[in-house]
Amino acid sequence: MANITAAMVKELRETSGAGMLDCKKALVESDGDIEAAIDWLRQKGLSKAAKKSSRVAAEGLVAFAVDGTSGAAIELNAETDFVSRNETFQQVVGEVADLSLKAGGDINALLAMDYPGTGRSVADEVTHQVATIGENMNLRRTATLSVSDGVVAGYMHNAVTPSMGKIAVLVALESAGDKEKLGVLAKQIAMHVAATNPASTTVDDLDPALLEREKNVLTEQARESGKPEEIIEKMIVGRIQKYYEEVVLNEQVFVIDGENRVKAVIAALAKELGTDITLKGFVRFQLGDGIEKEEGDFAAEVAAAVSGS
Numbered sequence: 001m002a003n004i005t006a007a008m009v010k011e012l013r014e015t016s017g018a019g020m021l022d023c024k025k026a027l028v029e030s031d032g033d034i035e036a037a038i039d040w041l042r043q044k045g046l047s048k049a050a051k052k053s054s055r056v057a058a059e060g061l062v063a064f065a066v067d068g069t070s071g072a073a074i075e076l077n078a079e080t081d082f083v084s085r086n087e088t089f090q091q092v093v094g095e096v097a098d099l100s101l102k103a104g105g106d107i108n109a110l111l112a113m114d115y116p117g118t119g120r121s122v123a124d125e126v127t128h129q130v131a132t133i134g135e136n137m138n139l140r141r142t143a144t145l146s147v148s149d150g151v152v153a154g155y156m157h158n159a160v161t162p163s164m165g166k167i168a169v170l171v172a173l174e175s176a177g178d179k180e181k182l183g184v185l186a187k188q189i190a191m192h193v194a195a196t197n198p199a200s201t202t203v204d205d206l207d208p209a210l211l212e213r214e215k216n217v218l219t220e221q222a223r224e225s226g227k228p229e230e231i232i233e234k235m236i237v238g239r240i241q242k243y244y245e246e247v248v249l250n251e252q253v254f255v256i257d258g259e260n261r262v263k264a265v266i267a268a269l270a271k272e273l274g275t276d277i278t279l280k281g282f283v284r285f286q287l288g289d290g291i292e293k294e295e296g297d298f299a300a301e302v303a304a305a306v307s308g309s
Contacts, residue, residue, distance in 0.1 A: 002032025016041050016131050035119070038131065057138045058288040060084060063097040063164035064154040071152035071170040072100035072144040073285050074110075076126070079135040084160055092129055093164050096122060096139065105144040143170075143283045150174040150280075153186035157194045166287045169193045172280040173266075177273035185269055188256050189249075193282050198249040201281050206248060214243050250279060 004027045012023040012034055018041050026044075030036035057077035061084050064073040076093050083089050095116060103110035115125040122139065130137050145152050150173045158166035169190040173182050200206040218239045222232040244251045250263040257265070262279070270277040 002027075004028060004032060008032065008034070012037050012041075015128075038128070042127070057136045058291040060137070060287060061090070061093045061160060061164045062166065062168040062285040062287050063093045064156070064168045064170055064283075065094075065097040065101050065163065066152055066154050066170070067101050069148070069150060069152060070101055070144065070146040071154055071172070071283075072097065072103070072105070072142060073154075073168045073170055073283050074100050074142045075140045075285050075287065077138045077140050077288070077291070078133070083133060083135055086133060089129065089133060090161065090164065092125065094161075097163065100142045101144070103142055103144070105142055107139070107142050110142050111139060141285065143285070145170050145172040145281055145283055147172050147174040147280055149176050150277075151179055151182045151186050153183050153190055155187055155190035155194055157191075167194050168283075168285045170283040172282070173277055174280045175270070175273070175275055175277040177270070177275045177277060181269065181273065182277070185266070188254075189262065189279070190282070192252070192255045192262065193249065193284050195255050196249075196252055197284060197286075198252060198282075199247040201249050201279055203244055203248050203251065206244075210247075211240075211243075215240065218243075249282065 004024060008027055009020060009023045012018070012027060013020055015034070016023065016026075016038055018026070022041060022044075023037070026037035026040045027034075029040050057079050059079060059081045060075070060077040062073065062075045064071060074093070074097050076089075076096060078084070078089065096110070099113050099115075099122065100110050103113065111121065111123040111126075113122050114120075115122050118125060118128075120128060126137050126139055152170060152172045154163065155169045155171075156163060156165040156167070157169070171186045171190040171193065173186045173189075175182055199210060215236060218236050219232060222235050227235065245261075246252070250261070250266075252262055254260050254262050254265050260268075266277050266279055
């Protein structure tokens with residue numbers, strides 16, 4: 001039986017947020033192993049990490065990592081924007097982004113990976129940080145891009161560091177051409193994607209459900225104007241082309257020059273380099289996108305926290 005000291009109880013209490021007596025019992029049950037004691041507290045629902053897991057985490061950071069011809073992006077959420085400025089949280093985000101390069105876009109594979117220097121998995125490290133930092137956290141998503149020959153470039157909008165912030169974008173260009181020039185264009189396209197949030201790379205990639213919904217809306221609008229069906233069909237063709245120009249990356253007007261379409265800009269560089277360039281795809285993660293945030297009285301929450309209720 002390990003000797004359970006007051007210092008061990010204090011350390012566990014600070015890490016888990018559980019009460020003194022619960023911490024001492026957890027250490028006894030785990031024979032003095034701090035990490036096992038944390039798990040015991042979690043299993044018993046006595047750790048703050050477990051209690052906080054039901055709270056909405058819509059803040060935090062998105063991040064990317066690029067290694068040669070591969071890139072990956074992640075989103076790690078927390079409850080408040082304050083945490084994004086926490087150096088420990090930023091370090092975790094950076095480590096997980098680097099690990100995500102090997103996960104192939106599989107969130108479960110990423111969560112199961114070993115977190116460096118801890119003996120914990122990524123999933124367990126996130127839970128550990130919940131108890132340490134004091135907010136619910138969630139590794140929400142990851143995605144990867146790669147090319148066999150060419151470049152993958154990243155751009156971070158509202159950056160906290162060059163590779164983490166509020167909107168992370170990766171763009172992949174497949175080409176045997178000059179990598180420096182390809183990298184410049186890929187970075188510019190990534191900036192364009194951050195600004196325009198396209199729905200797909202090409203017309204063929206566009207979600208059929210999105211296209212069908214748009215056609216239905218346009219058709220009903222045209223019918224309300226009293227136009228004959230044969231005229232409506234011709235109108236829809238033109239309006240769908242306009243829709244492509246709004247939501248398909250290749251068809252959009254390039255925000256960098258405000259004149260040429262993205263596909264034309266790529267074709268111009270291909271001509272200059274004397275080789276084909278293919279826009280293989282993009283990833284765009286915007287922090288909290290799609291998460292329904294809780295609306296609360298912040299002043300009341302602070303007052304409750306101060307009073308201990």
